[in-house]
Amino acid sequence: MVDSRPDMRFSLLGKVALVTGASRGIGAALADGLASAGAIVVGVARSPEPRQAFAHPVQYLAADVTKDAQGLVDRVKSQFGTIDILINAAGVSVTSDGPDQWQAAFDTTLNLNLRAAYALCLATADLMEAKHVGGSIINVTSINSLVGFPGNPAYVAAKGGLRLLTKALAVDLGPKGIRVNALAPGYIHTDMTAASYADPVRHAQRLNHTCLGRWGEVDDLVGAAIFLASDASRYMTGQDLVIDGGWTAKGLA
Numbered sequence: 001m002v003d004s005r006p007d008m009r010f011s012l013l014g015k016v017a018l019v020t021g022a023s024r025g026i027g028a029a030l031a032d033g034l035a036s037a038g039a040i041v042v043g044v045a046r047s048p049e050p051r052q053a054f055a056h057p058v059q060y061l062a063a064d065v066t067k068d069a070q071g072l073v074d075r076v077k078s079q080f081g082t083i084d085i086l087i088n089a090a091g092v093s094v095t096s097d098g099p100d101q102w103q104a105a106f107d108t109t110l111n112l113n114l115r116a117a118y119a120l121c122l123a124t125a126d127l128m129e130a131k132h133v134g135g136s137i138i139n140v141t142s143i144n145s146l147v148g149f150p151g152n153p154a155y156v157a158a159k160g161g162l163r164l165l166t167k168a169l170a171v172d173l174g175p176k177g178i179r180v181n182a183l184a185p186g187y188i189h190t191d192m193t194a195a196s197y198a199d200p201v202r203h204a205q206r207l208n209h210t211c212l213g214r215w216g217e218v219d220d221l222v223g224a225a226i227f228l229a230s231d232a233s234r235y236m237t238g239q240d241l242v243i244d245g246g247w248t249a250k251g252l253a
């Protein structure tokens with residue numbers, strides 16, 4: 001039975017969430033945000049400890065998500081019984097320096113941004129199905145999943161793949177009551193974008209292409225993640241929720 005009081009539609013009370021890439025940046029903000037809405041949150045990344053403080057309770061686990069998705073899901077299951085929400089936010093952007101190095105950059109990027117996300121979707125969906133919890137899976141894609149960008153084809157390919165993987169999984173998992181959506185950020189100020197944020201020319205290029213006239217902050221994504229994780233979006237699956245300050249809405253910058 002869904003609690004239809006407006007103030008409860010966004011509540012995550014009693015839900016267990018697994019959030020990857022939670023040591024810093026977007027993943028950390030989303031983990032913190034789900035916890036603020038009442039979820040029991042397990043945040044995962046490779047760093048032995050989170051690189052920033054959380055304002056709300058987040059249980060932090062150090063793990064490399066490219067290594068053993070099933071083992072990670074089993075660890076969360078043994079401690080919390082199930083997983084109701086998965087956010088795949090761990091990601092990397094690596095460019096290759098020359099024609100000889102493209103394979104390594106391509107493999108690293110696809111391995112984390114697409115393959116590891118898929119493995120976690122599968123392991124989590126099995127648990128969601130076994131526990132009959134329904135469930136919400138959120139894959140953090142990018143505006144790079146929608147349009148081409150210069151200089152980093154592996155990243156664009158991985159995010160484009162993750163976008164359509166999200167739709168394919170929505171088809172397969174919908175009958176089991178599991179929703180799968182993509183959260184597609186524009187340019188957000190984090191470690192990943194620190195170089196372009198600090199460069200005056202690239203900073204202005206990115207800012208000027210938005211409608212809102214500013215870069216995004218990690219907190220700009222939290223409301224959308226709570227929406228996708230909660231019953232407020234209970235009839236939404238296989239979709240992109242683009243949070244980009246109007247970047248992809250704008251033609252001539």
Ligand SMILES: NC(=O)c1ccc[n+]([C@@H]2O[C@H](COP(=O)([O-])OP(=O)(O)OC[C@H]3O[C@@H](n4cnc5c(N)ncnc54)[C@H](OP(=O)(O)O)[C@@H]3O)[C@@H](O)[C@H]2O)c1
Pocket residue numbers: 020021022023024025026027028044045046047063064065066088089090091092112140141142143184185186187188189190191192193
């Ligand atoms: N920033 C943007 O403008 C932007 C825009 C669109 C989409 N995104 C996407 O949003 C997500 C988060 O990006 P961000 O900007 O927050 O990046 P970030 O600041 O570089 O953080 C990346 C996170 O992923 C974790 N991570 C990396 N490799 C991992 C692995 N093998 N196993 C587990 N965790 C791993 C990192 O932690 P450890 O180093 O501790 O492992 C860190 O917590 C990514 O998927 C990115 O592609 C970012």
